[in-house]
Structures are given as C-alpha cells and as structure tokens.
Amino acid sequence: MEESIERTDALIRSGARRLTGYQRRAFQAEVAIELCDGNPRQAERRFGWGRDTVRTGLHERRTGLRCLEDFVARGRQRVEDRDQQLAADIRQIVDPHSYADPSLKSSRRYTNLSAAEVRTALIARGHPEADLPAERTMRNILNRMNYRLKRIRKGVPLKKTEQTDTIFANVQAARQEARDDPGTLEISMDTKAKVALGDYVRGGKNPDRCRR
Numbered sequence: 001m002e003e004s005i006e007r008t009d010a011l012i013r014s015g016a017r018r019l020t021g022y023q024r025r026a027f028q029a030e031v032a033i034e035l036c037d038g039n040p041r042q043a044e045r046r047f048g049w050g051r052d053t054v055r056t057g058l059h060e061r062r063t064g065l066r067c068l069e070d071f072v073a074r075g076r077q078r079v080e081d082r083d084q085q086l087a088a089d090i091r092q093i094v095d096p097h098s099y100a101d102p103s104l105k106s107s108r109r110y111t112n113l114s115a116a117e118v119r120t121a122l123i124a125r126g127h128p129e130a131d132l133p134a135e136r137t138m139r140n141i142l143n144r145m146n147y148r149l150k151r152i153r154k155g156v157p158l159k160k161t162e163q164t165d166t167i168f169a170n171v172q173a174a175r176q177e178a179r180d181d182p183g184t185l186e187i188s189m190d191t192k193a194k195v196a197l198g199d200y201v202r203g204g205k206n207p208d209r210c211r212r
Contacts, residue, residue, distance in 0.1 A: 013047055021069045022060070029057030079133055080141050086127070087145070093121045094147055110150040115139035 012031055019027055028043065032054050036042035040051035040058065060066055080087040098111035113121075115138040123129050133141060142149070178184045 009047060016047070016049065022066055025053060025057030025060060025067075027057075028054050029061045032058065033061075078141075078144070079137070080145060086122070089122060089125055089127070090118060090141070090145065093118055093125075094142070094145075098147060108146050108148055111142075111147050112150065114149060115142060118142065 016024055016027055016031075028047075028049055031047070032038055032040060032043040036046060038058060040054040043049050043054045044051040056067060080090070094111050094113055095109075097113045098109040101108050101110070115135050119132055119135060119138050122132055132138070139149075175186070178186050
C-alpha cells in the first residue's frame with residue numbers, strides 16, 4: 001500500500017515539474033486540497049513544494065484572481081544593466097575605434113579593440129580592477145552591446161615586378177624627349193581607375209542618355 005502511495009506521489013511531483021507559472025500553482029493547489037486538506041505545510045512535507053507557492057495557488061483558486069509572473073526579473077542582472085556608468089565608459093572607449101556594418105543591413109558595429117584592451121582602458125579611467133569583469137565576461141558584454149571584434153586590414157602594397165625599373169626608365173626617357181621637343185604637347189593621365197563609358201556606364205542605365 002505504501003509503495004503505491006509513493007509511486008502516486010512521484011507521478012504527482014513529475015507532473016508538477018512539467019508545468020510552469022499559473023498552471024503549476026493551480027495544479028499544486030488542487031493536489032493540496034484533495035490530498036493535504038488544503039494545508040500548504042502538509043503539501044510541502046509530502047511533495048517538497050514551496051509552501052508559499054502552494055499558498056499563492058490556493059489564494060488564486062479561492063479568489064479567481066491570477067498573479068502575474070515576472071520571469072524576466074529573475075536571475076542575476078547583467079553587469080552593463082546594473083552599472084550604467086560602466087556601460088557609458090565602454091561606449092566612450094570603443095566608439096572612436098569602431099565603424100558601422102559596411103552592408104548597412106544591421107546595427108552591429110565592428111571594432112579593432114579586444115576585450116583585454118577595453119578592460120585596460122577602463123582601469124586607466126579609474127575603475128578598480130577587482131570590480132571589473134574578467135576578460136571573457138568583458139567579451140560577452142561587448143557582444144551584448146552590439147560590438148564585434150574585427151581587425152582592420154592595412155592596405156597591402158603591390159609587389160614590385162622585375163620590369164618596374166625598366167618601365168619607369170622608359171617613361172622618364174620619353175618624358176624628357178617630349179619636353180625637349182617644342183612641338184609636342186605633354187598630357188598627364190591617371191590610368192589606375194577603370195571608368196565605364198558609353199553603353200557600359202551604370203549598367204547601361206545612364207539617366208543622361210536620351211531614351212529611344
């Protein structure tokens with residue numbers, strides 16, 4: 001007989017664990033009325049439930065009023081939400097070294113500062129080192145504040161070819177020859193940039209051209 005009661009109680013506990021919020025309180029209140037004479041302390045001893053939760057469920061059942069849950073407020077508050085000054089200092093440190101998403105498809109900002117560098121800058125601003133989050137936590141804070149670490153690549157110069165010196169020597173000789181000839185007009189032109197002309201400009205959609 002006792003084995004059957006233990007098995008039933010285990011099933012009741014398992015069912016309560018599968019519920020949350022108002023549904024769990026309503027279930028616990030119903031079980032407390034049927035099996036524990038409506039006594040929250042008996043429900044606590046028998047099923048291991050918090051008597052305050054059972055008492056709340058009984059109150060909701062009796063009055064028909066439902067208590068609102070605030071699950072978001074549970075747990076430990078984030079560091080940047082708890083210390084607004086810390087969040088403001090992080091933005092002042094990172095913003096001058098960050099840039100927006102080049103594709104403009106998100107509000108994410110990229111920075112070339114690492115979490116360790118940000119932490120060092122915060123210490124220099126007067127934040128006690130013992131009160132600051134660890135480097136890994138600081139990296140998570142930067143991610144939550146919409147910053148992503150991305151090193152800015154420096155421009156890589158073009159490699160010098162074997163014919164470079166010969167090409168420039170020929171150009172210099174031709175320029176000197178043209179300068180000595182009074183009948184030759186010297187024109188300087190930058191040929192590095194490729195510019196589409198005619199039917200190829202702007203994908204063939206030049207608004208200045210007349211439509212036929």
